[in-house]
Amino acid sequence: MESKRGKFGTWLRNSITARMLIVGFLLIVLLIPLEFVKSLIAERSFRQAEVVREINSKWGNEVIVSGPIIKVPYKTFKSVRVYEEDTKTYKTTNEETIKYAYFFPDVLDITSEVTTQERNRSIYESVVYTASMEVKGNFPAIDFATTDIASEHIIWDKITVLIKTSNLKGIRNTPVVYMQEQALSMTPQYATDYLNTIQSGYIEGLSEATKSIPFSFHLEINGSERLQFIPIGKETTAQMNSNWHSPSFDGNFLPDSDSKTISSEGFSAAWKVLQINRQFEQAFFGHLPDLKEYAFGTTLVIPVDEYQKSERTAKYGFMVIGITLLVFLLIQLVSKIYIHPFQYVMIGIALVMFYTLLLSISEHSTFFKAYLIAALSVLALITVYSRAILKGFKFPLLIGTSLASLYSFIYVIIQLENYALLAGSIGLFVILAIIMFASRKIDWGNE
Incomplete structure (x- = not known):
């Protein structure tokens, strides 16, 4: 052995x-x-x-924001047969239902100044920002000509304007939309989809005779990681300036190549999106779809991921x-x-x-x-x-x-x-x- x-x-x-x-x-x-x-x-x-998600959630998560949308209520009628027990016969009545039409602006111009801050918790780091946005443009005349909705069924005195955003928590001011020489304060509305809604009070003075409706508003909002806009204008232009040095331009549209500058001091970029560039119309009747998939903008990247x-x-x-x-x-x-x-x-x-x-x-x-x-x-x-x-x-x-x-x-x-x-x-x-x-x-x- x-x-x-x-x-x-x-x-x-x-x-x-x-x-x-x-x-x-x-x-x-x-x-x-x-x-x-x-x-x-x-x-x-x-x-x-x-940890980064926790930091961002306390400050404000990613921001997706649309321009203003005019919301017009109108009446629809449906014939309903009701059986009457007394006469033993059916009676036809018209049942009234309130629905809404949504109209997008012809021109939407967004200018945003994005100021970033680095936040640390223990050994971990995140970047957050405050965006100061100036939004202006104009709506076309409210037109129901392509539908079978009669003018007398449009509720002109109950028209409102709404704005869609992903981050109500991050809003730092009470937005006021200036339209038709009126200052419309915005309040939150209940929503079940990803984008929340803020809506104004009733707009006075709108009618079929109103040809063009200019608007403007200012929005201060806290966010983190990403800032994007939904191009609901027939012609949408956006300008973004920031002190952050490592942007990643993403979403459905990239900025114009000749407008984009990136340096150690920050970046600047501009976009122009036309109606022909995206696959939805300028008006919706009955239901407003979720359009966040068409958003474009910038992700603020922390360049060193150890x-x-x-x-x-x-x-x-x-x-x-x-x-x-x-x-x-x-x-x-x-x-x-x-x-x-x-x-x-x-x-x-x-x-x-x-x-x-x-x-x-x-x-x-x-x-x-x-x-x-x-x-x-x-x-x-x-x-x-x-x-x-x-x-x-x-x-x-x-x-x-x-x-x-x-x-x-x-x-x-x-x-x-x-x-x-x-x-x-x-x-x-x-x-x-x-x-x-x-x-x-x-x-x-x-x-």
Whole structure:
């Protein structure tokens, strides 16, 4: 029995195949703590999103706002047959129902000044804003000519104006719409859809003879993350100026390219949307649809997302651990120095520790500083440890250089966006070529 154990131990110690199997097995085992690290990064990222949502909800969530909409009530009649018990006959009556028509402006012009603030809670950061909006334009004549609604059935003295918005909580002033030389105060109305409604009192003096209806109002509103407008005008123009330096223009329409400027001091952008550009008409009868899908505007982006970069870095963990253990294996085969499986495990755990160091330090500093500190710490630890294993300075220096090159390569990749795949593919090809070149003189006969 002892003889068999001795032969097996000698085979494990001297066989190239046995060493490769052991290193491969250890690499698979080390994927377990690496997955725990990825789970930790995801958990911290989720916590950040949760805190940001909480900050934003207290200040004001994203803002979607429409221009004013004229709401005109009108009567409709439906014939109803009612059975009369006394006469044993049916009697036909006209049942009156009040419905509403909604008319959009011909011209809608929005000018917004967006002032941002950074809000912090513990280690987490969010950006919120206050938008000061000046809205003006004009409505066309109220026209029921395309319908079968008679003029006498239109309730002219009960016409109101309404504005749709996603964020009543964030409004900082009582909006007053100036129309027909009247100042119309707005009050909230109950709504079941995503966009809430604020509505005015009755507008006086409107009739079929009214040809054009100018309007204007001022709105101060707190929000976070995103500010968007719904282009309900036959011609909608919007201008947005802000002190925020990292906007992302999104929604259904992008700003005019020649009007867009972005700098470290802020940004400015302008949009022009015509009725022909979107798929809805200028008047609705009976029901006002939800038009938020046509909104356009800006998302205020916090440009540095440390968790996203840490997650991208961790995705290369398998490659870093695999290549490092492979370098040690090649050195072992070339130098004939025996490296115990326990030592491989210690090296692998040190490599996994890089990601926990990166995550924890990046929460309190910039990603570059965190990456540099974590990489230098792990690099120094493994280089010193390999000096104790391999003796001399030649192989530890090779390992230190290889790790430094690998960490530098990965840092460059995660900074790239459009060329990340190209750079990664070329880099992996170069690494494969180096390994093939370095292993060409190894005697693989000792199985």
